[in-house]
Amino acid sequence: MTANGYPPFRRFRRFRQTEGLRKLARETVINPEDFVYPMFITSGTGVRREVPSMPGVFQVSIDQLPAEMSELRSLGITSVLLFGIPDEKDELGSSGYREDGIIQQAVRTIKGVDDEITVITDVCNCEYTSHGHCGVLHGEEILNDESLELLVKSAVSHAAAGADVVAPSDMMDGRVAVIRQGLDQAGFANTPILSYAAKYASAFYGPFRDAAESVPEFGDRRSHQMDPANRREAFREIEADIDEGADGIIVKPAMTYLDVVSGARERFDVPIAAYNVSGEYAMIKAAAQNGWIDEQRVILETMLSMKRAGANLIITYHAKEVAAWLQGQERQVGAVVG
Ligand code: PBG
Numbered sequence: 001m002t003a004n005g006y007p008p009f010r011r012f013r014r015f016r017q018t019e020g021l022r023k024l025a026r027e028t029v030i031n032p033e034d035f036v037y038p039m040f041i042t043s044g045t046g047v048r049r050e051v052p053s054m055p056g057v058f059q060v061s062i063d064q065l066p067a068e069m070s071e072l073r074s075l076g077i078t079s080v081l082l083f084g085i086p087d088e089k090d091e092l093g094s095s096g097y098r099e100d101g102i103i104q105q106a107v108r109t110i111k112g113v114d115d116e117i118t119v120i121t122d123v124c125n126c127e128y129t130s131h132g133h134c135g136v137l138h139g140e141e142i143l144n145d146e147s148l149e150l151l152v153k154s155a156v157s158h159a160a161a162g163a164d165v166v167a168p169s170d171m172m173d174g175r176v177a178v179i180r181q182g183l184d185q186a187g188f189a190n191t192p193i194l195s196y197a198a199k200y201a202s203a204f205y206g207p208f209r210d211a212a213e214s215v216p217e218f219g220d221r222r223s224h225q226m227d228p229a230n231r232r233e234a235f236r237e238i239e240a241d242i243d244e245g246a247d248g249i250i251v252k253p254a255m256t257y258l259d260v261v262s263g264a265r266e267r268f269d270v271p272i273a274a275y276n277v278s279g280e281y282a283m284i285k286a287a288a289q290n291g292w293i294d295e296q297r298v299i300l301e302t303m304l305s306m307k308r309a310g311a312n313l314i315i316t317y318h319a320k321e322v323a324a325w326l327q328g329q330e331r332q333v334g335a336v337v338g
Contacts, residue, residue, distance in 0.1 A: 028308045030300070032076030032326060035319035036120060036273065039068070040211050041106040042085040053207035054278055055285045057317050059085060062106055066113045075323035079118035081167065081315055082106055083212050086128055092136065093128030097153035104161040111162040120165040120194060121158040123179070125150055132216040134170040134224065142223055147172050152182035159188040167250065169196040171224040180245035192247035194273065198234035198260050201225035204253045204279030211278065234260045235267055242270060250315070253277040255302065258309040265310025274311035276302065281317040296325060 002008055015025040040059040042049070047061035060068060072080065084103035086095035095101050107119050125147065126134045135147025147170070155166040166183070168175050176195050183191050201222040209215045226233060234257075238249050249268070251261045252275035261274050284302070288295035299318050306314050316322070 028304055030303050030307060030314075030322070030326065032319075032323040033078055034307065034312070034314050035077050035323065036079045036081050036313055036315040037072060037077050037319040038081045038083065038315060038317060040083050040085060041065075041102055043087050043102060051207065051211040053210055053282050054317060055289070056321070057211065057281070059211065062102075062109050065106060065109045069110055069114045069117055072117070072320070073114065075320055075327065077319055077323050078116065079120060080110070081120045081122060083122050084127055085213050089128055089130040091130055093125035093150060096125055096128035097150065097157040099157060099160070101157065104157055107158060107161040107163050118164045119162065120167050121163045123151055123155045123158065123166050123168040124170040125154070126170075126214040126216070127212050131218075132214050133219075134221065135172055140219060144172050144174070144224075148175055148178045151175050152179055155179045155193075156182050156186045156188065159183055159186070159191045163191070165192045165194050165247075167194045167196060169199060169250075169252075171196065171199050171221075171226070174244070176241045176244035176246050193245060194248040194250060194271075195241045195246040196252055196275070197238040197241040197246060197249040198251045198257070198264070199225050200228050200253065200257060202228065202253050202256075202277070202279070204256070204277045206279050207282045208278035228256075231260055231263065235263060238264055238268060242268060246270070248273065248313075250275050251311070253280060254306050254311070254314075255280050258305060261306065261309040261311050271312045272310060273313035273315055274306040274309070276306065276314060276316035276318065278317065284318075300325065 015021045042059045042061055044061045045063045047059065048064060049059045051057045051059065082103055084101065086102050088095050103121055107121065110117055110119050124134050126132055131137060133142050135142045151168060151170060158166050168179055176193055179193060241249060248271035250273040251257055251264060254274035254276045261272060264272055284298055287293045299322060303314060303322055
């Protein structure tokens with residue numbers, strides 16, 4: 001019995017009384033270095049085209065990249081993930097691996113202005129094929145093994161342009177093994193592979209497909225991306241990718257798959273990225289624009305949830321605004337969220 005006659009109980013509130021105490025007890029902290037900022041690169045000059053379903057996200061032309069890099073640097077963000085929107089698309093997505101392709105030019109430009117920005121490139125065919133599918137087609141079937149060579153060509157051409165990391169997002173089986181072999185043979189043994197290992201066939205990619213102009217002409221991506229109903233299968237995918245040579249893995253989407261992030265963290269010791277995808281971004285922006293939620297607090301809480309689940313890296317379109325808030329506030333976001 002305690003002094004006031006009540007049975008004994010724990011006083012969790014002791015550490016919640018002041019911000020100073022809360023800071024001492026805080027388990028998860030967000031820093032701008034945790035973020036990877038995704039960018040959509042398009043041809044032309046002077047282009048800054050806002051994606052309608054993603055307010056604050058722009059398709060930008062290559063000449064905009066130096067200014068973009070200095071903005072990111074001033075915010076403390078040091079890594080980007082690049083998606084290309086090519087002028088020409090064909091059946092085999094050949095503009096994806098041309099030396100003067102949109103991504104290859106963008107990588108060279110970024111590396112030319114700021115060598116210390118870590119440039120990660122998305123490796124997939126869907127932005128480059130006329131049919132919008134991730135591989136070679138036979139009728140309406142997406143062929144697995146026949147698509148691998150194209151992915152290798154893209155990955156090698158990105159590395160040759162100076163990419164620091166390649167991130168295959170296609171979900172063909174065996175692609176990590178084949179890309180690793182291709183990179184090694186081309187002299188890029190030191191280029192890491194960050195594989196989208198657990199990538200689900202998700203409706204949350206909707207706005208991205210507008211942004212990257214990669215809506216499939218027919219059908220969907222369920223023959224290669226994972227079934228949203230499956231969790232254990234994700235760990236087999238991740239294990240296989242690590243065995244094949246992945247240096248880090250991505251779980252995607254993030255918010256509706258935090259159980260997968262958390263389970264992956266318990267099982268695997270590689271760096272884990274959570275991809276906070278376009279639909280997740282769009283939902284928050286839409287609710288905020290309607291005045292239905294406290295935008296800043298909701299976004300910061302979302303960022304915390306991904307790190308708390310076990311992600312080291314957060315790939316997010318919110319990166320710039322969050323980094324700015326962190327600068328304006330303290331670098332511990334709990335101060336803002338709490
Ligand atoms: C494929 C790719 C996609 C995304 C990243 N890489 C789209 C898809 O699989 O259809 C989605 C990212 C997002 O929704 O933010 N190149």
